[in-house]
Amino acid sequence: MLRRSAPFLLLAGALAGTSCHRASHDSAPTSEATAAFDASVATRWMQVLYDVVKTNAGLSPPVAARAYGYAGVTLWESVVPGMPNHQSLAGQLNEFDGVPQPDGIVDYRAVANTALAAVIQGGIIPNINGTNVTRVSDLEADINAELALEVDPTILQRSNDLGADIAAAILAWVAGDGFTIFNNCPYTPPVGNGLWVPTPPLFAAALQPCWDQIRPFVLLPASECAPISHPTWSETPGDAFYIEADEVFTTTGDAGVNLTQDQNDIAFFWADGPGGTGTPPGHWVSVTAQICDADGETLAIAAEAFCKLGIAVSDAFISCWQTKYQYNLERPITYIQRVLSATWDPLLGTPNFPEYTSGHSVQSGAAATVLTNVLGARAFDDDTHTIHNNTVGPGSTVPAARSFTDFDTAAAEAAISRLYGGIHYRAAIDNGVAQGICVGNEVLNELQFLK
Numbered sequence: 001m002l003r004r005s006a007p008f009l010l011l012a013g014a015l016a017g018t019s020c021h022r023a024s025h026d027s028a029p030t031s032e033a034t035a036a037f038d039a040s041v042a043t044r045w046m047q048v049l050y051d052v053v054k055t056n057a058g059l060s061p062p063v064a065a066r067a068y069g070y071a072g073v074t075l076w077e078s079v080v081p082g083m084p085n086h087q088s089l090a091g092q093l094n095e096f097d098g099v100p101q102p103d104g105i106v107d108y109r110a111v112a113n114t115a116l117a118a119v120i121q122g123g124i125i126p127n128i129n130g131t132n133v134t135r136v137s138d139l140e141a142d143i144n145a146e147l148a149l150e151v152d153p154t155i156l157q158r159s160n161d162l163g164a165d166i167a168a169a170i171l172a173w174v175a176g177d178g179f180t181i182f183n184n185c186p187y188t189p190p191v192g193n194g195l196w197v198p199t200p201p202l203f204a205a206a207l208q209p210c211w212d213q214i215r216p217f218v219l220l221p222a223s224e225c226a227p228i229s230h231p232t233w234s235e236t237p238g239d240a241f242y243i244e245a246d247e248v249f250t251t252t253g254d255a256g257v258n259l260t261q262d263q264n265d266i267a268f269f270w271a272d273g274p275g276g277t278g279t280p281p282g283h284w285v286s287v288t289a290q291i292c293d294a295d296g297e298t299l300a301i302a303a304e305a306f307c308k309l310g311i312a313v314s315d316a317f318i319s320c321w322q323t324k325y326q327y328n329l330e331r332p333i334t335y336i337q338r339v340l341s342a343t344w345d346p347l348l349g350t351p352n353f354p355e356y357t358s359g360h361s362v363q364s365g366a367a368a369t370v371l372t373n374v375l376g377a378r379a380f381d382d383d384t385h386t387i388h389n390n391t392v393g394p395g396s397t398v399p400a401a402r403s404f405t406d407f408d409t410a411a412a413e414a415a416i417s418r419l420y421g422g423i424h425y426r427a428a429i430d431n432g433v434a435q436g437i438c439v440g441n442e443v444l445n446e447l448q449f450l451k
Contacts, residue, residue: 034082034108039302041109041143042075043289045116046306048139050278050286050388052132056125057275061359062211062317064279065310066179067124069217072310074119074170075303078112078163083300087451093217093311095176099169106159107151109299113143114163115170123171126179177215185210189328194233194241194335196328196354204352212322217311218446225319225438230329230356230427235339242339244425248332249340252422256347263420267347268392269385269399270360270417277390280360280414281313284367286384287410291375301374308370308443316366316439320359320432329356332422346422357432358424361415365436366443368407373444377406411436 049071053064073089077099080086090098102111117140121133147156187209189196198204219225231240252258256267272280288309292302332355336344383401384390391398404410415433418424 031082031102031105032107033084033300034079034303035298035300037109037299039292039297039299041112042299042302042306043293044139044143045075045112046071046285046289047387048135049116049120050282052120052125052128052135053278053282054276054388054390056127056129056132058126059279060207060274061272061279061281061363062208062214062321063126064274065281065314065317065363066177066214067120068281068285069310069314070119070124070170070174071116072307073217074115074167075112076307077170078115078166079108079299079303082106082108085451086449089307089447089449092447094215094220096173097169099166100162102158102162104158105155106162107147107155108159110144110147110151110156110159111163111166112299112303113140113147114160115166116140116163118164118167119170119174122167123174178213181213194330196330197334198352199331199333199350201349202352206325207351207353208321209325209353212318212325214318216315216318218443219315219319219439223322224442225435227323227357227431227435230327230425230431233329235335241425244427245332245335246340247426248419248422248424249336249344251419252347254341254343255345256420256422259347259420264347265399265402266413266417267420269402270414271348271392271421272360273349273392276392277385278388281310281317281363281367283382283384283414284309284313284364284371286387287380287382288371288375290383290387291378291380294380295375297375304449305371305374308374308447309367311447312366312370312440312443313363315443316363316436317359319435319439320357320362321353323357323435324354324359327356328354329428331355332425348421348423350423355424356428357435358415358418358428359432360418361411361424361429361432362436362439364411364414365433365438366440367436368411369437369440370443371407373440375407377408379403379405380410382410 053059053067077088080088081102088098090096117136120136121128187206189206231244234241236242256264272283278286288305331350333346333350381401381403385399386401411433415429419426419429
């Protein structure tokens with residue numbers, strides 16, 4: 001059931017000012033403020049979007065991050081007119097001119113409900129399947145029915161109409177980001193010592209080599225957060241690159257045999273493979289939803305959190321992919337089987353794109369940075385896999401929940417999980433987190449949510 005926030009939360013937000021991030025455009029005088037409502041409309045939609053991403057074919061992590069980014073902006077633009085002292089991101093996001101504004105009393109939960117449904121069904125999920133169309137329609141109908149019990153029919157209809165108009169404006173903006181052109185493009189990998197080649201067992205072609213040409217939300221150009229270089233490639237024992245490859249080899253052993261139980265658990269907890277989960281950016285979306293629900297956050301705070309998070313992880317993947325195809329570094333499986341052990345295999349399957357930097361690391365650094373900004377440096381439990389019934393790991397088990405002292409600690413664990421999985425070197429992990437922190441800070445520095 002939908003509920004309003006407890007009065008003490010509203011009072012606390014008013015006293016906290018910037019920590020609650022309350023308002024935006026001039027809203028209709030008697031429309032109830034966004035902060036008067038709890039976060040449930042936002043969290044239910046984002047958890048359903050996770051499941052849509054999980055169960056829709058062909059959504060790689062960059063494509064999924066793009067969807068979470070547009071959903072976050074849609075949510076923000078739907079509710080920000082009810083947040084005094086806050087503003088639209090029109091004119092701040094690349095090529096974004098804004099959305100229609102309320103003309104009369106509206107319910108911002110209903111506006112967001114209709115807008116998110118239309119945006120998810122209408123274009124941010126490529127080739128959305130029939131099951132997911134129904135999943136989205138069902139949630140929209142459920143929320144609308146709940147709202148109908150307490151919202152005047154005229155106001156509810158006006159709100160739904162506004163949500164549809166907002167979705168149309170968002171989808172027109174989405175259509176211009178270059179996705180249909182750059183989702184895949186002709187690409188011949190360069191040839192040379194230490195350069196990426198397709199990896200076993202599938203030897204699949206390089207994934208989305210032109211993703212850096214997708215329009216970012218904030219970063220322009222993507223090189224703004226370019227990382228330092230990895231150690232110079234070498235097969236000479238004692239050289240820095242050899243040492244990093246040997247670390248993967250000795251830490252994991254063949255198929256992870258040398259890992260401790262905790263290291264093994266970490267590798268699978270953060271694996272977040274496409275098709276079996278909501279992908280790595282979806283993991284952070286799920287974390288955000290869990291925290292907003294557990295803490296009884298307002299719709300205003302949830303909208304800010306999901307908006308900043310979606311933008312950050314989407315731009316993080318654009319920045320990361322630019323780096324990957326700039327360096328075209330070979331994966332550990334290629335190096336280790338050639339130099340250290342012909343029979344070695346990683347614990348996790350190696351993705352079909354170059355190694356440097358680690359996508360998990362970049363997007364986790366970005367996510368931790370913006371979530372700390374909105375929600376603070378706080379401890380939390382992450383039960384993503386149980387909530388979404390994700391069967392990953394040996395024997396198709398569901399990984400147990402994990403606990404973290406703060407977002408940075410979780411990001412560090414997500415990053416190191418890729419070493420335990422046998423698919424990244426240390427430099428890609430450490431420099432990737434730094435790259436993501438840079439992206440997160442660019443989002444925070446470039447976008448003004450307050451008026």
